[in-house]
């Protein structure tokens with residue numbers, strides 16, 4: 468429940484320049500989808516819901532456009548190059564956000580997407596009496612000291628220890644001075660330690676288990692249960708015609724005929740799009756992209772599918788899997804199946820193993836058998852998590 472009184476003005480630095488090595492995968496974890504949207508977008512949305520002023524997203528060099536896109540192109544955000552270490556990334560963010568002369572700044576791991584408003588409120592309140600404030604949780608397991616052979620050599624007193632999270636809140640002048648004067652041979656564990664080294668006081672406020680850091684691949688397993696499951700099916704046909712291009716599942720195939728239609732006539736993507744729209748009861752592709760609208764002439768159909776997936780996500784649904792069957796005598800679909808699967812996975816945010824692409828002939832029967840056209844059928848499973 469958000470507080471009634473407005474929060475004091477604050478800015479934010481979201482550190483998103485890591486490699487995500489422990490999480491694995493081709494895409495850095497902070498840009499991967501989780502619960503329907505990119506990890507970094509969750510923090511941006513939560514901070515802006517709390518009335519955040521300026522945001523600096525510290526991005527991997529060369530990936531600024533990807534970072535802003537994953538963040539949802541927020542109007543109040545800019546990017547800056549990250550450093551080799553998290554501390555260097557924070558320092559770059561502090562210098563950049565300084566241009567806005569903030570009084571307060573929250574420094575947050577992009578890898579901690581589930582940011583409750585109540586934590587932000589507690590952190591900002593604590594800045595009334597301290598130069599810094601960090602969310603912390605008690606240690607609930609007993610702790611052992613280990614040697615290099617994984618032999619227990621002692622214990623640690625868990626009563627005096629806390630698990631520290633982010634965002635970490637600071638009076639800007641104090642934290643930037645502390646970073647600028649840091650002389651440690653090694654980086655600090657976090658920004659609170661930097662502030663303390665500079666003599667600043669740090670308040671511990673109640674953290675939240677929701678703020679768990681996405682560190683390993685298994686952290687992306689969404690612990691919630693399926694509260695609602697839906698299916699949708701789509702069907703489309705386009706005429707084969709000389710002089711047209713042949714696009715199927717977002718891939719252009721070299722063939723002596725192509726599909727005629729208002730857009731690129733990608734019959735397979737149209738069927739998948741209709742299946743997604745059908746599952747959420749949102750009409751069909753013609754409802755959203757009328758063939759009478761000249762702006763869709765020759766349009767790439769991938770944008771239609773991305774739009775349908777966004778509508779499903781906005782309605783609280785996550786795609787579970789999809790299965791599309793392309794019905795044609797020729798060309799052979801098999802050689803193109805891997806590329807098709809990769810493209811449909813990219814467009815939908817699904818893992819490739821959740822995308823099934825099949826093809827069949829109709830034994831020369833009917834319009835497909837006479838190579839007059841190509842048809843496609845698709846079915847999609849969606850789930851709403853609770």
Ligand SMILES: Nc1ccn([C@@H]2O[C@H](COP(=O)(O)OP(=O)(O)OP(=O)(O)O)[C@@H](O)[C@H]2O)c(=O)n1
Pocket residue numbers: 482483484485486487488489490497525549550551552553554556575576577578579680681682
């Ligand atoms: N040079 C770095 C290293 C980390 N981070 C950010 O700091 C946060 C917490 O770091 P961590 O979970 O360790 O992320 P990675 O360093 O990417 O993970 P890994 O160690 O597995 O590569 C992440 O949001 C990460 O993007 C950063 O901005 N710059």
Ligand SMILES: C[C@](O)(CO)[C@H](O)COP(=O)(O)O
Pocket residue numbers: 553576631632633656657658680
């Ligand atoms: C900053 C931090 O998230 C506080 O818990 C943590 O120290 C980051 O550690 P990592 O090794 O960079 O993931």
